[in-house]
Each structure stands twice: as structure tokens, then as C-alpha cells.
Amino acid sequence: MKPLTEVKYLNADNVSRYRCIMRIFFDNYEKLHYWLYQEDVFEALKRDPHFEDYRMEQCQQDLAMLTEWKNLNTIQDTRKVASIEEFKNKKFRYQMSEYSVEIERLVIRLENLFVEGASLEPTLLERIRRNVERFPAMAEKDTGEVYTWWTDLNNDFVRLNQNYQDYIRDLNSVKAEKMMQTKEFLVFKDHLIDYLRNFIKGLQRNVGAIDEELRLLPDEIKQRIFDKIVDYELSIPRMDVEVSRGKISEKTIGRYQSIYDWFVRENGQENEAAKLFDATNDIIRRITRYAAQISEKNAMGANRREEYRKVAEMFMKCKDIREAHKMSAMVFGLEQPFHIKGDLIRETDSMNQSVYEEMPLDIKLKPRVRTYREKTNRSAIRESTEDKKEARKRILEKQREEMEKIQALEQDGRIDFANLPVIEPRIREILLKWLSNAVEDSTSMARTERGRRYFLDRSREQEKCVIHCEDGNLTMPHFQIVFQEEVK
Structure with a gap:
């Protein structure tokens, strides 16, 4: 909750002098030149035309104020003292404080905010x-x-x-x-x-x-x-x-x-x-x-004068009235066009799609007479018993193969989802369907397609496991399907 006196120099009365002095210290700090004398600061400021009238007394006052605000640390230089009088007139070396270094870095970032x-x-x-x-x-x-x-x-x-x-x-x-x-x-x-x-x-x-x-x-x-x-x-x-x-x-x-x-x-x-x-x-x-x-606004405000002038010139070049009628039909459209409306299903909603790129719509026209009747084609009833038997045989064979693969995953009357090998997508669908049926039941029990009763063990539901499939990996809670009956 204490005030940060170190930032006062950014908004003080003589801010132009304080900020320039601190920037001189920071530039030297970046060059690993940490300690500066008063004369060094004064000479650096005098090189700028803005500080042409700057005096050494002002520099001493500014450095003293920055030291009071804890922006600068000072130490008395006693290496070249030859008399007591020189010792009394203390000659200091100045160094930036840690806070000031970070403040100057922040100021430089703010100066380049919209540049970077x-x-x-x-x-x-x-x-x-x-x-x-x-x-x-x-x-x-x-x-x-x-x-x-x-x-x-x-x-x-x-x-x-x-x-x-x-x-x-x-x-x-x-x-x-x-x-x-x-x-x-x-x-x-x-x-x-x-x-x-x-x-x-x-x-x-x-x-x-x-x-x-x-x-x-x-x-x-x-x-x-x-x-x-x-x-x-x-x-x-x-x-x-x-x-x-x-x-x-x-x-x-x-x-x-x-x-x-x-x-x-x-x-x-x-x-x-x-x-x-x-x-x-x-x-x-x-x-x-x-x-x-923006595009709509530009289209609405377009000047059509030159377009109309060009069209008029094209009409003037027509040889006779018949050619002018053809030109009119091309520019303004047919005078009495026929409109055929249909239930067209578009493949895209793009406004740039041309009419000629659309799929054609076939419309069957019927005569408008009362005596018209649609012609019906007689067809014989086909016997498809053998096809049905063959289809049923294929379905049963596929189900038998799937059940054999699932039985191979069973160990000691249970299927542990955490210990499954790499499985096919169809086997994963069957297991997840069994899992869904048991989750929806209040007793966590259900039956398979062949009537075999099973129970869903949810004791380790808070843990996670990964099912590795041929088409990817599935992360899910750790469930186990426990069968109550033997395979029939």
C-alpha cells in the first residue's frame, strides 16, 4: 500500500529534464557502464540543442531530486581526494536503482507499443x-x-x-x-x-x-x-x-x-x-x-451514365429494327418471357455460381386434356425367396464373426475397457452400445442381442482409460462389463 516515489520523475514539473537524465543512465546501463559522475550527465545533456542553456547547478539539483526519489543510488568518490576541503565538497558517483531500470524498460515498451x-x-x-x-x-x-x-x-x-x-x-x-x-x-x-x-x-x-x-x-x-x-x-x-x-x-x-x-x-x-x-x-x-x-454500398452508388452511353452507341450501330430487337432482348431481357418454376435442390449457396454450372432440372410436361391417362406398365411378381435367404445367411454370418471377436476380448467373464487390444470400429460400436444400455438402466444391468445378461462395473469410473482403435484413440472412464451368464 506504500506509494511508489520512484515513478514521480515521469510526471513532475521538470519532467523533460528528469526523463532525459534517466534515459542517459539507462543507455549507459545497457552498455554495462553503471556508475556516472555529475560531469558525465551534464556533458551528455549539453550535446542536445534543447539543453543549450542548461547549467551545472541545475544538473546538481536534478540529480539530488532523483536521488531523493530513490531513482539513483549514490556513493562518495574518495579516490582522488587531496585535501580536507575536497573531502567536504563531496563528489558523488551515481547509479540507477533496480526499480528505475524496470521503469525505464516499461517506458521504452510503451513508446514502441504501436510500432511492435x-x-x-x-x-x-x-x-x-x-x-x-x-x-x-x-x-x-x-x-x-x-x-x-x-x-x-x-x-x-x-x-x-x-x-x-x-x-x-x-x-x-x-x-x-x-x-x-x-x-x-x-x-x-x-x-x-x-x-x-x-x-x-x-x-x-x-x-x-x-x-x-x-x-x-x-x-x-x-x-x-x-x-x-x-x-x-x-x-x-x-x-x-x-x-x-x-x-x-x-x-x-x-x-x-x-x-x-x-x-x-x-x-x-x-x-x-x-x-x-x-x-x-x-x-x-x-x-x-x-x-x-461495403460491396453492396458501392454497387448501389455506382454511376451508370457511362454504361447507358455505351449501350446507346451499340443500339445506334444496329443495321435494322430486327437486330435492335435482338440487342434489346440481350440487354433488357425478353419482353414476354416464360417462367418455369421447379423444386430445384441447389448444391451450393454461393452467389458467384453461374446458372450454367447448376445441375439441370427435368420437368415432365403432361397434356391438358380430361381424357389423358398415364400409361401403366405391367410387370410380373418376382420370386425373391432365394435372395432373402442369401441375405439372411450373410447377416447371420457377419453377426457370428462379430460375436467371436467380442468373446475373444472376454477374460474371466468380464470385458475390461482398460485392457483391450487394438479393435475394429464395428466392435467398438457394439461395446459402446452395450455400455449405453447398462448406463440408462437404474440397476446398471442389460442384455446383449442374443439375450445374455450382463452388469456394468462402475467402481473405477473416476479413472481414465484409452481404447486404441484402428481409426483412432478414445479416452473414456474406466468401465468393466461383467457377464452374469455363460455363452450359449
């Missing part, structure tokens, strides 16, 4: 995914390598989070809204949409993999990695700073939890990645809507 700007980088998502995939391997590495990997992961995550918030904020600003309503916006509209869609593809490719890696990561491996990070932090020598193991551990776990909450969706709660996906799609829809409005 923000961006959406799919490469950050890929780097985060690769680092998250290295979680299990890091448990066996030494503390130095683990700390470097952990620092890279956190830096990428911070950049991703800050960049997406700044970029989405810029696109939702009042300035962006006004620009989207101008004709100039149409020039780079497609480029902006491609940029956003490319980022969405990066989201779709990486977020799901990161989600699964973080959810399936064992607590034991996480704790071993956290301990190595804390050990390395404690081994770093620090000046005048005391750190406890509890605080460092709390900070490390908090950073991991932030990454976990950003990518993982739990208990139906929307994570930050899903919010970013929705926000990006909403911006694309808004850009498209504004572009369509």
Missing part, C-alpha cells in the same frame, strides 16, 4: 506442444536441463497469452471497427482472414494433443519435475533476497496450473483455448459481414 504490435503465431503453439510432450522425459534429466526446458515452456506460454489478448483487443477496438467500414479495408481483407484461419488451424492441430498430454500426465512425474525446478531455484545465489522452498514450490505449481487451465477443458468449463477459437471465428464473421456491406 501483437501477433498470432501458430509456431508458439507447436513449440508448447513439443515441450509438453517432453514432460515424462524431463523426470530423468538433471536439474539444469529441466530448469532450461521449464523456462522455455513458460516464456512461450506467456508470449502466446499476451500476444493473443493484445491482437484480439486491437481487432475489437473502436479504431478497427471504423477501419472495417472503409473501402480501403477491402484491399487486405482476404489476407487478414487467411492469417486468422491459419492460426485457427494451428489451434486445431495442437490444442487437442496438449490437452491429452496434460490430462494423462501422472502426478508422480509432475512432482519429481517440480522438485527439480525448486532445487535449481534454491541453488541460485541471490543478493539480499531470502527465498523459501514453499514460496518457490507454490509459484512453480501455480504456473503449471495456469498452463493446464488454458488448454484443458474439465467439468464442462470452457478453457481459454476454446474462448480464443470462438473469438477468432467471430472476428472472421464480422470482417466478412463488413466487406459484404
Whole structure:
């Protein structure tokens, strides 16, 4: 709750002098030249025409004020003192304080805020995914390598989070809204949409993999990695700073939890990645809507005078009235056209699709007379008993093969979803149907298609398991189907 006196120089009466002095100190700090004399500061200011009338007394007062505000640290220089009088007239060396260094860095960032700007980088998502995939391997590495990997992961995550918030904020600003309503916006509209869609593809490719890696990561491996990070932090020598193991551990776990909450969706709660996906799609829809409005506005306000003049010249070049009638039919349409209306099913809703690219619609015209009757074709009744028997035989054979495959998965009268081998999609459908029937029953019991009774064991429902299928992997609760009857 204490006031920050270190920022007073940014808004004081002589702010132009204070800020220039602090910038001189910061530029030298960047060059590893930490200590400056009063004469060094004075000479640097005098090189600027703005400080042509600047005096040494003013420089001394300014340095004293900055020292009082704790922006500068001072130490008396006694190396070249030759008399008591020189010792009394203290000659100081000045150095920036830690707060001042960070304040100047912040000011420089604010000065370049609209120059640098923000961006959406799919490469950050890929780097985060690769680092998250290295979680299990890091448990066996030494503390130095683990700390470097952990620092890279956190830096990428911070950049991703800050960049997406700044970029989405810029696109939702009042300035962006006004620009989207101008004709100039149409020039780079497609480029902006491609940029956003490319980022969405990066989201779709990486977020799901990161989600699964973080959810399936064992607590034991996480704790071993956290301990190595804390050990390395404690081994770093620090000046005048005391750190406890509890605080460092709390900070490390908090950073991991932030990454976990950003990518993982739990208990139906929307994570930050899903919010970013929705926000990006909403911006694309808004850009498209504004572009369509601008195009319609331009079309409504177009000047048709030159078009009419050109058409009139074409009419004047016609040889006779018959050719003029043909020209009129082409320009204005037929005078009495026939309209045939049909129940046409379009394959696309694109407004750019030509009529000639549409599929034709066949219309059967019937005579308009009362005596017209549609001709009926006589056909014999076909005997399809053999075809039905053959089809039934194929269905039963397929069911028998499926049951044999399912029976092969059964061990001691039960099917454990956590211990299944790689299965076919059809076998997975049957097992999930049995599972659904038992879940819907209040007693968790049901029967198979062949009447075999089974019970759904939900004792380990809180655990997760992965079913490996030929067409992908399915993560689900750990269920077991327990049969009450033997195979008939």
C-alpha cells in the first residue's frame, strides 16, 4: 500500500529534464557502464540543442531530486581526494536503482507499443506442444536441463497469452471497427482472414494433443519435475533476497496450473483455448459481414451514365429494327418471357455460381386434356425367396464373426475397457452400445442381442482409460462389463 516515489520523475514539473537524465543512465546501463559522475550527465545533456542553456547547478539539483526519489543510488568518490576541503565538497558517483531500470524498460515498451504490435503465431503453439510432450522425459534429466526446458515452456506460454489478448483487443477496438467500414479495408481483407484461419488451424492441430498430454500426465512425474525446478531455484545465489522452498514450490505449481487451465477443458468449463477459437471465428464473421456491406454500398452508388452511353452507341450501330430487337432482348431481357418454376435442390449457396454450372432440372410436361391417362406398365411378381435367404445367411454370418471377436476380448467373464487390444470400429460400436444400455438402466444391468445378461462395473469410473482403435484413440472412464451368464 506504500506509494511508489520512484515513478514521480515521469510526471513532475521538470519532467523533460528528469526523463532525459534517466534515459542517459539507462543507455549507459545497457552498455554495462553503471556508475556516472555529475560531469558525465551534464556533458551528455549539453550535446542536445534543447539543453543549450542548461547549467551545472541545475544538473546538481536534478540529480539530488532523483536521488531523493530513490531513482539513483549514490556513493562518495574518495579516490582522488587531496585535501580536507575536497573531502567536504563531496563528489558523488551515481547509479540507477533496480526499480528505475524496470521503469525505464516499461517506458521504452510503451513508446514502441504501436510500432511492435501483437501477433498470432501458430509456431508458439507447436513449440508448447513439443515441450509438453517432453514432460515424462524431463523426470530423468538433471536439474539444469529441466530448469532450461521449464523456462522455455513458460516464456512461450506467456508470449502466446499476451500476444493473443493484445491482437484480439486491437481487432475489437473502436479504431478497427471504423477501419472495417472503409473501402480501403477491402484491399487486405482476404489476407487478414487467411492469417486468422491459419492460426485457427494451428489451434486445431495442437490444442487437442496438449490437452491429452496434460490430462494423462501422472502426478508422480509432475512432482519429481517440480522438485527439480525448486532445487535449481534454491541453488541460485541471490543478493539480499531470502527465498523459501514453499514460496518457490507454490509459484512453480501455480504456473503449471495456469498452463493446464488454458488448454484443458474439465467439468464442462470452457478453457481459454476454446474462448480464443470462438473469438477468432467471430472476428472472421464480422470482417466478412463488413466487406459484404461495403460491396453492396458501392454497387448501389455506382454511376451508370457511362454504361447507358455505351449501350446507346451499340443500339445506334444496329443495321435494322430486327437486330435492335435482338440487342434489346440481350440487354433488357425478353419482353414476354416464360417462367418455369421447379423444386430445384441447389448444391451450393454461393452467389458467384453461374446458372450454367447448376445441375439441370427435368420437368415432365403432361397434356391438358380430361381424357389423358398415364400409361401403366405391367410387370410380373418376382420370386425373391432365394435372395432373402442369401441375405439372411450373410447377416447371420457377419453377426457370428462379430460375436467371436467380442468373446475373444472376454477374460474371466468380464470385458475390461482398460485392457483391450487394438479393435475394429464395428466392435467398438457394439461395446459402446452395450455400455449405453447398462448406463440408462437404474440397476446398471442389460442384455446383449442374443439375450445374455450382463452388469456394468462402475467402481473405477473416476479413472481414465484409452481404447486404441484402428481409426483412432478414445479416452473414456474406466468401465468393466461383467457377464452374469455363460455363452450359449
